[in-house]
Amino acid sequence: MASLNIAVIGIGYVGLPLAASLSKYNKVIGFDTSKKRIKDLKKYIDSTKEFNTKKLKKLNKLSFTSNSSDLENSNIFFVTVPTPINVKKKPDLSYLIQATKIVAKHIKKKTIVVYESTVYPGCTEEVCLPILEKLSNLKLNKDFYLAYSPERINPGKSKYKLNNTIKVIGSSNKKALNKLSEIYKKICLNVHTVSGIKTAEAAKIIENTQRDLNIALVNELSIIFKKMDLDINKVLEAASTKWNFAKFEPGLVGGHCIGVDPYYLTYKSEKLKYKPKVILAGRKINDSMGIYVAKNIIKFIKNNKIKSKKILILGASFKENCSDLRNSKIFDTIRYLEKRGAQVYVYDPLIAKNILSRSVKKIVTKLNKKYFYDVAVIATKHDQFIKMGTKSIKKNIKKDGLIFDLKSIYPTNQTDWRL
Ligand SMILES: NC(=O)c1ccc[n+]([C@@H]2O[C@H](COP(=O)([O-])OP(=O)(O)OC[C@H]3O[C@@H](n4cnc5c(N)ncnc54)[C@H](O)[C@@H]3O)[C@@H](O)[C@H]2O)c1
Known part of the structure; x- marks a missing residue:
């Protein structure tokens, strides 16, 4: 050439x-x-x-x-x-x-x-x-x-x-x-x-499938441990002291790669007459986590006898420090809550208002509503949220308001619920 x-x-x-x-x-x-x-x-x-x-x-x-x-x-x-x-x-x-x-x-x-x-x-x-x-x-x-x-x-x-x-x-x-x-x-x-095109294609697809499955495992563990009154983060911290323990965090798996690529592999596998069991089980768990979170928010609101349901979501992108909304699982949570009469407000400083407005009814551009929301849900690990701390979030929620920290970015004693 x-x-x-x-x-x-x-x-x-x-x-x-x-x-x-x-x-x-x-x-x-x-x-x-x-x-x-x-x-x-x-x-x-x-x-x-x-x-x-x-x-x-x-x-x-x-x-x-x-x-x-x-x-x-x-x-x-x-x-x-x-x-x-x-x-x-x-x-x-x-x-x-x-x-x-x-x-x-x-x-x-x-x-x-x-x-x-x-x-x-x-x-x-x-x-x-x-x-x-x-x-x-x-x-x-x-x-x-x-x-x-x-x-x-x-x-x-x-x-x-x-x-x-x-x-x-x-x-x-x-x-x-x-x-x-x-x-x-x-x-x-x-x-x-590598010697062939197919090997290179397979390498990529298993990188993301492996990650998806590992996160699915900790998500499932998080559900089980909650029933046992155990904090998964503490358990993971302890288990991680072993040399061969692979540490992953629970969370919502969205985006256009991790939550999508395993389906490419299972599609081809099914065409070849093998129905994958483990890979699809992992996908099922991860795809259900948005609703699982929403159900817990509703349960907490009920248990705490909170009358209104003004919910503030902090972070809409599918992952931290990124403006990409594609296939973000927090929308499963939002839709579920809205169907049950909640007013859901979304704050994501990384996403332009005109883009966010395509999928969100109530957009918050500044956190300056004093004691307004009943629940704050921290859905992504944006650096800005880590820096902000719970003090400024608490100013926006009612005195008896709750903080759901899905990414465990704040100390346990400053929040009410985490995955
Ligand atoms: N974004 C990531 O994190 C990431 C990482 C690794 C791999 N990938 C993979 O890379 C690929 C691209 O992902 P992306 O995130 O860049 O997508 P993207 O949507 O950001 O960009 C794709 C672009 O292709 C354009 N397009 C669509 N059809 C076209 C066509 N026929 N001809 C020319 N342009 C066309 C779209 O307008 C868009 O601008 C996907 O297969 C994705 O799975 C993405």
Whole structure:
């Protein structure tokens, strides 16, 4: 390949940091079907909040487009489009298929197509490859090359970014694998090459499945220990003193990765006539935790003979220090409470009002209501909430108000309930 003309397809939480890193060494086109996203990025606005205006302005080798004809000269494509699940909790591959069709129109001899979107083992070769070959009239390994490299970054204020993460890469062709290793080594901590695309796909899916199951276990333990009048945090602290104890915290598992990826694996497994037992059991527990929390709030309100039900939720994003609302499980809690007559107010300083208003009826932009709420629920571990402490929360809730600390961020004796 003479010169690299890189295109990143899907400029979201994953695509933008990837395109930005690659553009330090090469010209990169960031393509997205969302005209709004491209318009914003051209104005140096990143709604994912991964980049501020100053940082975006510095990326002078990165251009943005929603016009697919601009991909004409691209010879290496990185696909980073969403891979969600549908209402039946089955893989929704529509974005991936649409992106593949766009790429297929532009591949030519020696093009490399790299998928980074999370998929089940086999998806790239069974679903994407036939589309690429059919629409381009070209043959894999004879004309063009295919690769899969899962994205493992942790968006938000996390220390795990592209530059300090090892990239796993699998490819259909040794030469393409070497070329990609060379490219990724410049932007990542290191690369770990595997012999096939399917292995790379499977590696990613088990990283998140393992995490989901571990959290499901502590969530279930938390439910059991509550019945035994035991504080799970104290139990975990004690158990963690053993060298091989893996410590996880109970909590709501939302987002588009941990709560979604296991379903990709179980879907494929079921297609192969094996119905997973452990993985789906974990999913069931984690998917039920939002309602479990809501039921406990109602129970506490009743037991404490509180008449009104004004509930303040602190944090709506699916994880700490992040503005991402997708599949956030606190909405299960909110809907359940609202159906039972509660007035639920949501405060999340990290999420823009216009975005929050799509899913929330009562938005709080400032915590300045004196002794107004009956219950405060701390749902995410935003640094801001940790710093704030219970003192300022208590000013907002009634004298006999309750604090539910779902993430155990405050000392036990300052709150009324934790997972
Ligand atoms: N966000 C994460 O923390 C994370 C981490 C690791 C892996 N992943 C995986 O990476 C993939 C992308 O996730 P994300 O969080 O960046 O999603 P995202 O929704 O933030 O971004 C995806 C972008 O793709 C665009 N898009 C949709 N269809 C398109 C198409 N046909 N052509 C071009 N653009 C299209 C959307 O408009 C959007 O801007 C998913 O498979 C996800 O599971 C995400």
